[in-house]
Amino acid sequence: IDPMEGVPMVEASRTIQAKLHEHQVEGLSWLVHQYRNAVPAILGDQMGLGKTLQSIAFLAYLKDNMQVSGPHLVVVPLSVMSNWMAEIERFCPSMRCIRFHGPKQERARIKQEELTDVREFDVVVTTYEMLTSEISYFRRKFFWRVLIVDEGHRLKNEKSQLSENLRKLPAFYRLILTGTPCQNNLRELWALFHYLLPDVFTNASAEKFEEGFDAQRGVMDVVRMKEARSLLALLMLRRRKDQISMTLPSKTELAVVCGLSEYQRTWYKRVLTGVRGEILTTGAGAALEMADGEWR
Numbered sequence: 194i195d196p197m198e199g200v201p202m203v204e205a206s207r208t209i210q211a212k213l214h215e216h217q218v219e220g221l222s223w224l225v226h227q228y229r230n231a232v233p234a235i236l237g238d239q240m241g242l243g244k245t246l247q248s249i250a251f252l253a254y255l256k257d258n259m260q261v262s263g264p265h266l267v268v269v270p271l272s273v274m275s276n277w278m279a280e281i282e283r284f285c286p287s288m289r290c291i292r293f294h295g296p297k298q299e300r301a302r303i304k305q306e307e308l309t310d311v312r313e314f315d316v317v318v319t320t321y322e323m324l325t326s327e328i329s330y331f332r333r334k335f336f337w338r339v340l341i342v343d344e345g346h347r348l349k350n351e352k353s354q355l356s357e358n359l360r361k362l363p364a365f366y367r368l369i370l371t372g373t374p375c376q377n378n379l380r381e382l383w384a385l386f387h388y389l390l391p392d393v394f395t396n397a398s399a400e401k402f403e404e405g406f407d408a409q410r411g412v413m414d415v416v417r418m419k420e421a422r423s424l425l426a427l428l429m430l431r432r433r434k435d436q437i438s439m440t441l442p443s444k445t446e447l448a449v450v451c452g453l454s455e456y457q458r459t460w461y462k463r464v465l466t467g468v469r470g471e472i473l474t475t476g477a478g479a480a481l482e483m484a485d486g487e488w489r
Contacts, residue, residue: 205218263316346372348384
């Protein structure tokens, strides 16, 4: 099943300051199509294909072409939060984005000064940890138009605190970004479906997925795997780098060679010789020196 079948192509909003690759235009079109049909989505492109840019272009299209205002919430790992903020500023500077992160006093300031009026911002970017700390606030204060979860494979355990907190948030539309949607068993895939459509993929349906495929137990039911793939085609768009034609800059490798510090030399000698550290300073241990990568 081709997930792009019947999906009308759209153009990126004029506020996007980037030229999208062909596969990114298709991803944007698919996201818009899913939104119009109120079908939650998993954007499962392989790492490096621009899931963040496609998501930003999607939010910009909603605002500029469909007149759908926010607020939108993007929940990300702390390690990529700065990247999200930078890419929003770079690719869509007109999008009003608030970074929700910091100690308790800073969060209180953001609530009081920046989040009082939903007409004054478009997107809130926060982390898993901040969401957990402020779950009551995020639940009662806003009804989110689009809720995006980056690195959504963290939701593969439906009993995790993150998954439970995210399901509590009121949102019109939910989008998962992940480069690894399914790895070990279909139960992980069910957990993603359960987050997106909890009324459809209830707890009672989890067992059906478990019986379909489990690499650790050596279980593989071909019929159920085909059925799971059919469901995936309705909810997920995934492209691999070897499936698309995209011209990338040539890779440059730079090798930096630096010598060991005295502290590092001491520990290398200790590990390689098994001699106690205090002995290395005298006797035979002191004679050990590194020359051309070899001990002598």
